[in-house]
Amino acid sequence: MLSTVLSGNFSFVSVIVYLLSSLAVIFLTLPIHEFAHGYAATKLGDYTPRYQGRLTLNPFAHIDYIGAMCILLFGFGWAKPVQVNARNFKNAKVGMAITAFAGPLANIVLAFVSLVLANVCQVIPINTEILIYIYMFFNYIATINIYLAVFNLIPIPPLDGSRLLSAFLPNKYYYSLMRYERYFSIIILALLWIGVLDVPLGFLSNAIRSALQFAANLPFVLIF
16 A cells, blocks of 8 residues: 555655554554454453453554554554454354454444545535545545455454354364464465455455445435
């Protein structure tokens, strides 16, 4: 993401706006993402996130600094995973799947809200350059949130998509896969660095963005 901004025909102010939106994602979006995991787990009967101090929007309880750096560089990244004890769920597989999906769902909701706010900037009857940069700010936030949702749904440990697999894979295969979580993290970083994931993640992100943009445009089409 940052490399794309720096290599394109973007002004200095555009780069600053992108960096500010990335920081907003790191200090606001990632905490909401992890809080959503913890909240879902707690509602389903597992109080582990609360005991570990993760049922909070305090960004410093959630930030993983390597994951935050990846947000700045690639638009993909992660925070410290919320620990969940699936044995506390009435249905371990379903509970784990719902808890895992809560984070990416929070990103989708935040992306939609950001697109609506970007649309508001376009209809405000004030001709000022500041509104253009505010529009860009919300647009970047929406883009990064969509990328985060898609990225986290990749079914590879330690991403949320791997937890969703627990609802479909037999336990012995799922736990065998999770044993290699540390190695998968290194592989994911390598794939991000060399750009192998750019095309498939970009395609899925664009598809989701188109759907969200359509929904975000509806109120303004009907009213204006």
